[in-house]
Amino acid sequence: MDCSMAPLVSFLLAHFSMGAGASLSLDIVRTKVKFLAQTMVYRTQMEIKKLPSSSNLVIDGLELFFPAAAGDQPIEGLPSIVETMGFYQDLLISLDMADLKQLVEDASTxxxxxxxxxxxRCPGRQQKQTGEGGLEEALKDSVRKFGLSVCPVALNRLKGYLDRLLLNLDQLRYC
Incomplete structure (x- = not known):
């Protein structure tokens, strides 16, 4: 991201996060999520460009580690979005790369x-706890097996999910 845009982004994030204690309207939440998703798509694209080019590389077998990120899995309401963003937050943390710290912060926000x-909005719904179930161990094992191929797959899947989320922001209203 261009350094001249940093103050603008900081202002917008601070402005949009004001009043978080009060119940917000759907339009405000949708605007916040849209802005963060667009920012994350941009940052993801920049990180993908930094990775070594491998146009002929075919990565197979990592689907086991990305069950919540299946490309054909529909976005089914707010709990689904919260769970998937938690998955990606944990995944980015597990990759433990300095270049991904801002993406981790965006996912957390x-x-x-x-x-x-x-x-x-959904008082009877309890979120599923992420970080349980051996994701870290599975990722460590896959990094040993597949080397650096986990990061490009994770970033591409995250970008794909965010692109779909941007097209389905109306799902934020459904519990």
Whole structure:
């Protein structure tokens, strides 16, 4: 991201996060999520460009580690979005790459906003706890097996999910 845009992004994030304690309207939440998703898509694209070019590389077998990120899995309401963003947040943390720290922060911010929205809109719904079930161990094992191929797959899947989320922001209203 261009350094001249950093103050603008900081202002917008601060402005959009004001009043987070009050119940927000769907339009405000949708605007926040849309802005964060667009920012994350941009950052993901920049990180993908930094990776070594491998146009002929075919990565097979990693589907086991990305069950919540299946390309054909529909976005089914707010709990689904919260769970998937939690998955990607945990995944980015597990990759433990310095270049991904801002993406981790963006995912955490979006997840927090969505969790707050879900608590106010879907009172009977409890979110699933992420970080359980051996994701870290599975990722460590896959990094040993597949080397650097986990990061491009994760970033491409995240970008694909965010692109679909941007097209399905109306799902934020459904519990």
């Amino acid at each position: 979006m997840r927090g906003q969505l969790e707050n929205w879900m608590m106010s």
